[in-house]
Structures are given as C-alpha cells and as structure tokens.
Amino acid sequence: MQHEQKSFYHDSGSRDRGNDIGIIGLGTMGGSLALNIAEKGFLVSIWDQNPDKAMSVYASAGAMRKSLHPVQTLSNFILSLRSPRTVLLMVPAGEPVDAVLRLLQPHLDVGDIVIDAGNSNFHDTNCRAETLDAIGLRYMGVGVSGGEAGARRGPAIMAGGDLDAWEHVKPIFEAIAARYGALPCAAHVGNDGAGHLVKAVHNGIEYADMQLIAEASGLLTRGLKLGYRASGAVFEDWNNGPLQSYLIEITSKIFKETDPETGKPLLDVILDCAEQKGTGRWTAIEALNLGVPAGVISAAVDFRFLSARPAERKDGQFVFSGSGAQLCAEDLSIADIEAALIAGKIISYTQGFQLIQEAADDNGWDIDLASVARIWRNGCIIRSAMLDEMASALAGAPGKSLMRSAYFAQQLSQTIPNLRKVARAGIQAGQPIPALMAALAYFDTARTSRCTANVIQAQRDYFGAHGFMRTDQPGTGFRGPWAHEKTRVLATA
Ligand SMILES: NC(=O)C1=CN([C@@H]2O[C@H](COP(=O)(O)OP(=O)(O)OC[C@H]3O[C@@H](n4cnc5c(N)ncnc54)[C@H](OP(=O)(O)O)[C@@H]3O)[C@@H](O)[C@H]2O)C=CC1
Numbered sequence: 001m002q003h004e005q006k007s008f009y010h011d012s013g014s015r016d017r018g019n020d021i022g023i024i025g026l027g028t029m030g031g032s033l034a035l036n037i038a039e040k041g042f043l044v045s046i047w048d049q050n051p052d053k054a055m056s057v058y059a060s061a062g063a064m065r066k067s068l069h070p071v072q073t074l075s076n077f078i079l080s081l082r083s084p085r086t087v088l089l090m091v092p093a094g095e096p097v098d099a100v101l102r103l104l105q106p107h108l109d110v111g112d113i114v115i116d117a118g119n120s121n122f123h124d125t126n127c128r129a130e131t132l133d134a135i136g137l138r139y140m141g142v143g144v145s146g147g148e149a150g151a152r153r154g155p156a157i158m159a160g161g162d163l164d165a166w167e168h169v170k171p172i173f174e175a176i177a178a179r180y181g182a183l184p185c186a187a188h189v190g191n192d193g194a195g196h197l198v199k200a201v202h203n204g205i206e207y208a209d210m211q212l213i214a215e216a217s218g219l220l221t222r223g224l225k226l227g228y229r230a231s232g233a234v235f236e237d238w239n240n241g242p243l244q245s246y247l248i249e250i251t252s253k254i255f256k257e258t259d260p261e262t263g264k265p266l267l268d269v270i271l272d273c274a275e276q277k278g279t280g281r282w283t284a285i286e287a288l289n290l291g292v293p294a295g296v297i298s299a300a301v302d303f304r305f306l307s308a309r310p311a312e313r314k315d316g317q318f319v320f321s322g323s324g325a326q327l328c329a330e331d332l333s334i335a336d337i338e339a340a341l342i343a344g345k346i347i348s349y350t351q352g353f354q355l356i357q358e359a360a361d362d363n364g365w366d367i368d369l370a371s372v373a374r375i376w377r378n379g380c381i382i383r384s385a386m387l388d389e390m391a392s393a394l395a396g397a398p399g400k401s402l403m404r405s406a407y408f409a410q411q412l413s414q415t416i417p418n419l420r421k422v423a424r425a426g427i428q429a430g431q432p433i434p435a436l437m438a439a440l441a442y443f444d445t446a447r448t449s450r451c452t453a454n455v456i457q458a459q460r461d462y463f464g465a466h467g468f469m470r471t472d473q474p475g476t477g478f479r480g481p482w483a484h485e486k487t488r489v490l491a492t493a
Pocket residue numbers: 025026027028029030048049050053090091092093095096097099100117118119120144145146147148277
C-alpha cells in the first residue's frame with residue numbers, strides 16, 4: 001500500500017506545476033467536479049482528508065489522468081497551483097468548511113481565490129467573505145446543482161462573491177456547466193453569499209416541486225386508484241407537456257421500478273420518512289426572517305418533518321382512524337391534477353423568486369431574477385421547460401411578481417379552477433395535499449384587495465394597545481373604543 005501510494009501521488013513534481021485549480025473534498029460532488037474540470041482540459045490538483053478518495057477519483061479518470069494530480073500533503077497541494085491560486089472546497093456545510101479554511105489559510109497569499117461550492121448557509125458565506133477579505137483573500141460562495149451526474153456532465157452554477165475572482169474562474173465554470181442551447185447555465189448572481197442564497201432558494205423550490213409531485217402521485221394512486229405503472233405512464237405523459245421537467249421525468253421512472261430483492265414495486269419497500277440536509281428549511285427560515293410569504297415551500301418542509309415522525313402518524317391513524325374516503329373518478333380527472341400541479345408550480349416559483357428579490361434587497365445585492373431563471377433552465381434538479389418561460393416573463397416585467405406577468409397570470413386563470421377542484425376533492429377524501437392547499441390559499445389571499453386582517457388588527461389593539469391604521473384617515477396608532485373602557489377599568493381598580 002505504501003509503495004502504491006508513493007507512485008500514485010504527484011507531490012514530488014508539484015512545485016511550480018502551474019495547475020489551474022485545486023479541489024478539496026472528493027466525495028460524491030467533488031470527485032465528479034474534478035473529473036468534469038479535467039475533462040475540459042484544465043489542470044486539477046486534488047486532495048482529500050481520506051487518501052482513498054483521491055485514489056478512487058484518479059483510478060476512475062481514464063484519459064483524464066494527465067490533467068488530474070492527486071497530492072498527498074496540503075502544502076504540496078497549494079504549491080502545485082499557479083498564482084493566484086484557486087482552491088475549490090466541496091465538503092459538507094458548516095464546521096467542515098471552517099475546518100478546511102483554517103487548514104488552508106496559512107498556505108495562501110493575498111489575492112488567492114477560495115471557492116466554497118457546497119451548500120453553505122449564505123449567512124455563513126457572508127461572514128467568511130468578510131473575514132477572508134480582511135486578510136486579502138478572495139472568497140466565493142458558489143451554488144452547484146445537478147447531483148452527482150450533473151457535477152460530472154454539466155451542473156447549473158450560481159456564483160456569488162468577489163467579481164474579479166469570478167472573472168478569473170469564469171472560463172472553468174462556463175466550460176463545465178450545463179448548456180441551454182449554446183449558453184452555459186452559469187453566472188455570477190451577486191456579491192458575498194448571493195450564490196448560496198440563490199442555491200438555497202433553488203433547493204426550497206426543489207422541496208416544493210417534489211412535494212407537489214408527491215401529492216399528485218397520492219391523488220393518482222390513492223385517489224383515482226391507478227396502479228404504479230399506470231401512474232408512471234401518467235407522469236411520462238405529463239413530461240411531454242407544460243410540466244416537462246427532470247423531476248417529473250425521474251418520477252415516471254421511479255413509479256415503474258421494481259425492488260430487485262423482493263420483486264415488489266420499489267415504492268412499496270421505501271420507508272415514507274423524508275430526510276433533509278437543511279437547505280429547504282433555511283429557505284423557509286429566511287422567508288420568515290424577511291416576512292416574505294412562502295407557504296408552498298414551508299408546507300413542503302413541514303410535510304418532511306411530519307413524515308419523519310412515523311410513530312406519531314401511526315398513533316394518529318389509530319386514534320382518529322385513517323381516512324377511508326376515496327376520490328371518485330367523476331369528481332376528478334387526470335387533467336385536473338395536471339392543471340393543479342401547473343398552478344401550484346407557478347405559485348411556488350412566484351414565492352421563491354420574491355424571496356430572492358427581497359433577500360437581495362436586504363443584503364444590497366443586485367440579483368437579476370431573469371438571469372437566475374436562465375441558469376436553472378438546465379443542469380440543476382429543478383430544470384424544466386417552464387423555467388424558459390419564467391426567464392422570459394421575469395425579463396419582460398422586471399420587478400413584477402412572476403404570477404402577475406401576462407403569461408403566467410393567463411396560465412393561472414386557466415388552471416386555478418382545477419386546483420380548486422383538486423383541493424376540494426382532497427379535503428373531502430381526507431387526502432393530505434398541504435402544498436397544493438397552500439398554493440391555493442396564497443392565490444386567494446393575494447387577489448383579495450380587502451382581507452380579514454382588520455379583525456387581527458382590532459384584536460391586537462384590544463389586548464395589547466398596538467393601535468391600527470384606518471381606511472378613512474391617514475396615519476397610524478388609532479385606538480378602538482376599548483381603549484377608554486380599559487382606562488375606566490384601571491381607574492376603578
Ligand atoms: N450530493 C449532492 O447531490 C449535492 C451536494 N451538494 C453539496 O456539496 C457538498 C458536498 O456534498 P457531497 O459531495 O454529496 O458530500 P460527500 O459526503 O460525498 O463528500 C464530502 C467530502 O468532504 C470531506 N470532508 C468531510 N468533512 C471534512 C472536514 N472536516 N475536512 C475536510 N474534508 C471533509 C469528506 O471526507 P470523508 O469521507 O473523510 O468524510 C468527503 O470526501 C455539501 O455541501 C452538499 O450539500 C450540492 C449539490 C448536490
């Protein structure tokens with residue numbers, strides 16, 4: 001093994017090798033990115049805390065080995081890079097990123113570029129950018145989407161951070177990114193943590209897309225009593241229409257899959273507890289922090305929480321006896337469910353884009369929403385035909401909410417009746433469809449010029465003397481008649 005490692009590592013010749021980029025963290029994403037970059041003709045140094053990882057990436061590199069240089073020590077890794085050095089981290093978010101930054105810092109010089117390409121929380125990226133900027137390092141937080149296959153063959157890339165640094169690394173990122181026509185799905189979206197914000201919202205939308213599809217699948221299988229194969233065929237059919245997307249495509253395949261161990265449909269042997277690494281939750285938290293309505297994304301996050309409590313759900317079924325009601329085919333058609341899904345999708349993206357806009361305003365970033373939609377058209381998990389239409393709508397009406405653009409307003413007016421019908425059927429049958437219902441509630445509230453918040457304001461003023469605004473006079477802090485009542489009570493007491 002010792003001998004094997006000696007011949008495998010390139011440390012001896014690493015000085016002044018002039019490699020273009022170094023990658024730290026050679027797991028699922030880092031290994032695939034390294035191969036993708038090497039394949040495009042760039043010279044890549046690779047290092048991982050676990051030497052086996054570097055060895056296995058190198059072993060799988062085939063003809064790309066000439067561009068791939070596994071290095072044994074971190075100091076030789078840095079020495080192998082041309083100046084200014086570009087180091088890309090692909091390690092788990094949180095403490096591992098800080099740990100690697102601590103290891104790297106003593107080896108780097110002013111002007112060197114450090115890229116965190118994992119799913120870091122954008123607030124962390126803001127802090128790290130500030131700290132590293134103070135010592136002359138150029139820091140970038142770059143969101144990469146597409147999973148393992150995307151990282152290898154062409155991900156979508158949402159870059160944030162130092163603009164000069166982006167200009168320096170742009171040729172690499174544009175070369176490895178997915179393409180939409182001839183255009184690379186990679187762009188600089190803003191400073192500091194802007195790339196990681198956009199990636200987090202991408203993932204929040206991903207949760208919502210997945211949830212909406214899962215709800216539609218429940219309506220097909222449990223409601224309309226379609227079998228898995230027939231449901232898979234429905235998704236396949238939808239993938240040829242307005243819902244064309246990677247997630248619909250893989251769902252059609254998932255529904256047709258058989259478990260090799262038992263011969264049962266695969267979905268029957270997969271536990272119904274959805275896990276999460278946290279980016280969808282961060283998106284919902286950010287929406288709450290900024291006061292942006294993002295109910296469809298939050299419903300998707302909430303559903304994952306409740307799904308992950310199987311004992312509670314089992315007990316609930318015992319205590320409340322699970323829903324026995326069924327949707328009946330005359331109530332609902334497959335076309336209704338498809339249209340409801342289209343409406344839910346438009347509304348969840350409306351919320352996601354609004355969140356990006358308001359987070360950008362809050363952080364002083366000038367994020368071009370149309371450019372974000374363009375990046376998402378290919379390579380990423382949420383890629384879909386509708387994103388091209390969204391890019392056009394956002395470019396055509398900057399500053400306008402997506403669903404109010406002429407195109408999507410028209411789409412919604414056509415599909416909301418179906419969403420309403422699906423929601424009614426789901427409610428009557430006791431079929432949980434929280435994301436679809438959240439979408440409908442948002443739509444109905446967003447088009448009600450006078451809603452019921454006057455009651456809430458009156459209640460706040462009654463119990464807390466918070467005051468309210470009036471419809472007939474300007475100004476704030478008006479009080480209800482109960483203010484005098486309270487004074488009287490206090491006076492007599
Ligand atoms: N998997 C996916 O589909 C996607 C993941 N991401 C993001 O990319 C990042 C990497 O994910 P992924 O490749 O899946 O993760 P993996 O777990 O497959 O790989 C992570 C790598 O980082 C190394 N590592 C872990 N902790 C440390 C540390 N403290 N110091 C140095 N190295 C460390 C691991 O080494 P060791 O094996 O020794 O622990 C491993 O080689 C994450 O932020 C993830 O959220 C983004 C898009 C898609």
